[in-house]
Amino acid sequence: MTRRYPILKETPSQTAGPYVHIGMNPNVxxxxxxxxxxxxxxxxxxxxHGEEITITGTVADGMGSILKDVVLEIWQADADGLFNTPGxxxxxxxxxxxxxxxxxxxxxTGQYRFDTVKPGRVPWRDxxxxxxxxxxxxxxxxxxxxxxxxxxxxxxxxxxxxxxVLTRIExxxxxxxxxxxxxxxxxxxxxxxxxxxxxxxxxxx
Amino acid sequence: MKNTxxxxxxxxxxxRAWHPPALHPPYKTSVMRSPSAPxxxxxxxxxxxxxxxxxxxxLGDMDHDLVHNYAEPGESAIGPRIIVHGRVxxxxxxxxxxxxxxxxxxNAGGRYRHKKEGYLAPLDPNFGGCxxxxxxxxxxxxFRTIQPGAYPWPNGGxxxxxxxxxxSIFGAAFAQRLITQMYFEGDPLIPLCPIIGxxxxxxxxxxxxxxxxxxxxxxxxxRAWRFDIVLRGKRQTLFENRLEGL
Ligand SMILES: [Fe+2]
Numbered sequence: 001m002t003r004r005y006p007i008l009k010e011t012p013s014q015t016a017g018p019y020v021h022i023g024m025n026p027n028v029x030x031x032x033x034x035x036x037x038x039x040x041x042x043x044x045x046x047x048x049h050g051e052e053i054t055i056t057g058t059v060a061d062g063m064g065s066i067l068k069d070v071v072l073e074i075w076q077a078d079a080d081g082l083f084n085t086p087g088x089x090x091x092x093x094x095x096x097x098x099x100x101x102x103x104x105x106x107x108x109t110g111q112y113r114f115d116t117v118k119p120g121r122v123p124w125r126d127x128x129x130x131x132x133x134x135x136x137x138x139x140x141x142x143x144x145x146x147x148x149x150x151x152x153x154x155x156x157x158x159x160x161x162x163x164x165v166l167t168r169i170e171x172x173x174x175x176x177x178x179x180x181x182x183x184x185x186x187x188x189x190x191x192x193x194x195x196x197x198x199x200x201x202x203x204x205x
Numbered sequence: 206m207k208n209t210x211x212x213x214x215x216x217x218x219x220x221r222a223w224h225p226p227a228l229h230p231p232y233k234t235s236v237m238r239s240p241s242a243p244x245x246x247x248x249x250x251x252x253x254x255x256x257x258x259x260x261x262x263x264l265g266d267m268d269h270d271l272v273h274n275y276a277e278p279g280e281s282a283i284g285p286r287i288i289v290h291g292r293v294x295x296x297x298x299x300x301x302x303x304x305x306x307x308x309x310x311x312n313a314g315g316r317y318r319h320k321k322e323g324y325l326a327p328l329d330p331n332f333g334g335c336x337x338x339x340x341x342x343x344x345x346x347x348f349r350t351i352q353p354g355a356y357p358w359p360n361g362g363x364x365x366x367x368x369x370x371x372x373s374i375f376g377a378a379f380a381q382r383l384i385t386q387m388y389f390e391g392d393p394l395i396p397l398c399p400i401i402g403x404x405x406x407x408x409x410x411x412x413x414x415x416x417x418x419x420x421x422x423x424x425x426x427x428r429a430w431r432f433d434i435v436l437r438g439k440r441q442t443l444f445e446n447r448l449e450g451l
């Protein structure tokens with residue numbers, strides 16, 4: 001017989017608060033000299049495989065106001081669809097690409113930016129290939145538990161149309177909230193809306 | 206008795222009734238920053254079951270000593286000297302080794318070193334307020350700091366945060382990513398706080414309150430507080446007959 005069997009309760013989440021940068025991006029808020037560089041600020045450590053891309057965007061609240069105090073983290077496969085982590089058993093990921101990035105929105109404008117690579121396709125649980133995508137995690141003051149979403153690419157129409165996650169979304173009119181728009185050569189725009197009209201789909205995964 | 210993780214089972218879903226809900230109106234900022242549509246529930250897949258891994262080489266020697274990591278040579282941060290320690294396990298009780306913990310906090314007067322901070326309490330020139338540490342093979346961690354002060358914040362007309370330390374925790378998987386806050390046993394502000402009040406169950410609040418630990422307190426130096434952390438675990442499979450004796 002199979003059953004779920006957790007024996008302890010997960011530590012409850014609490015908001016990251018307005019001063020999250022002190023702990024996660026200290027150099028952004030003028031704390032220099034403790035950590036050499038902010039963790040996750042650079043995802044590439046050398047020449048990487050695949051297409052280098054830049055993703056920019058904002059996170060807006062239910063009134064349409066841009067959050068200036070939000071921090072985003074992303075986790076993704078490399079250009080060949082491999083994760084740079086010891087748990088990756090399908091091959092060896094690009095050693096010059098970490099796959100993990102963290103960015104604080106600009107404290108004045110609320111714009112965030114990731115310099116990364118276009119991920120390859122990764123299999124879903126049943127072996128079907130997912131469309132290229134990036135896992136996104138959002139924390140800020142007022143967010144009691146970090147929000148998970150996914151970023152897909154608008155120039156991957158065919159892969160998106162057969163993606164195991166996108167195709168099982170009941171409210172298909174919301175799927176575009178997960179799709180970054182290509183704005184130029186290697187540049188994409190991905191705006192996130194926490195609430196209300198065009199609210200981004202968030203996952204419990 | 207042995208539980209064996211089922212590699213195909215993925216991570217157990219979060220108990221959303223245990224965590225604070227996104228919307229908790231007494232915490233006013235949550236009103237406009239909480240999704241109104243339900244979260245879309247999906248099982249975890251490779252991208253959620255893997256995550257970045259960090260190593261000791263990445264850390265500085267002083268990263269786990271907030272008393273000194275921003276201080277001038279020969280000086281130290283002002284405030285009650287404390288040790289915070291504990292163990293990180295997953296929901297199945299397995300230790301999580303090599304977990305990165307990032308911590309941040311106000312100084313002893315309740316003032317943060319941050320561009321957007323406006324509390325009139327003074328900065329401590331020798332206190333930055335950030336630190337980080339990796340758990341050892343058995344999931345244990347320890348860092349040194351000063352006890353942070355309580356501070357007022359603009360929410361209700363007279364809201365004060367109990368003394369707390371913010372924690373960001375990385376397990377082995379992106380699905381385990383967690384941010385929380387640690388509080389101090391006996392703080393009378395705990396039951397008044399709208400941010401803590403977002404947590405529905407008393408037992409869950411209790412699990413965020415560190416206990417004074419005299420066994421790890423260093424005489425004439427620093428008091429110790431124990432704070433254990435539990436991250437999500439993988440679904441387990443086991444045979445019914447093995448349940449006996451639990
Ligand atoms: Fe705080």
